[in-house]
Amino acid sequence: MTDDRKHQRGTDCIAAVQRSFAASLVAALGIGVSVAWPARAVASQALAQKYACIACHQPTAKVVGPSWKDIGTRYGEGKGTAAQLAASIKAGSSGKWGAMPMAAQAQVPDADVQSLAQWLLDGAK
Numbered sequence: 469m470t471d472d473r474k475h476q477r478g479t480d481c482i483a484a485v486q487r488s489f490a491a492s493l494v495a496a497l498g499i500g501v502s503v504a505w506p507a508r509a510v511a512s513q514a515l516a517q518k519y520a521c522i523a524c525h526q527p528t529a530k531v532v533g534p535s536w537k538d539i540g541t542r543y544g545e546g547k548g549t550a551a552q553l554a555a556s557i558k559a560g561s562s563g564k565w566g567a568m569p570m571a572a573q574a575q576v577p578d579a580d581v582q583s584l585a586q587w588l589l590d591g592a593k
């Protein structure tokens with residue numbers, strides 16, 4: 469009987485350790501996700517710099533091209549798709565925002581075009 473009770477306590481202890489391990493795992497995953505987002509945004513900002521998009525596009529002000537914010541507002545939240553924006557970046561665009569056309573950004577590799585398009589859809593944050 470005494471042995472049984474000891475055994476019982478032992479099992480409880482293991483269960484408690486497992487529970488706290490599970491809790492810290494969930495916490496670690498949560499932190500992982502929240503760190504991953506800004507990292508991706510910084511990467512996309514770096515791409516916009518690398519490919520000189522920022523010569524014509526600014527975060528909130530229209531310069532030569534529309535601001536990132538205006539692009540996000542027009543196409544974000546399901547109003548447009550990343551594929552649509554990627555096509556505009558790759559092939560160029562005209563007549564959608566004003567008199568000034570955007571030349572095809574053919575020098576940008578497809579994977580980076582996709583990242584930029586998704587980043588813009590998400591509001592360039």
Ligand code: HEC
Pocket residue numbers: 516519520521522523524525532533534539552553556557561562563564565566567568569570571573576584588
């Ligand atoms: C020489 C100036 C210039 C450069 C460099 C430039 N853009 Fe543009 N961009 C424009 C102009 C002007 C427009 C508006 C075109 C229009 O009215 O359809 C535009 C429009 C866009 C649009 C909206 C297209 C649409 O379908 O409405 C996206 C997205 C975009 N640019 C992304 C980029 C990205 C990403 C880069 C860098 C790889 C880039 N642009 C580089 C001038 C530029």
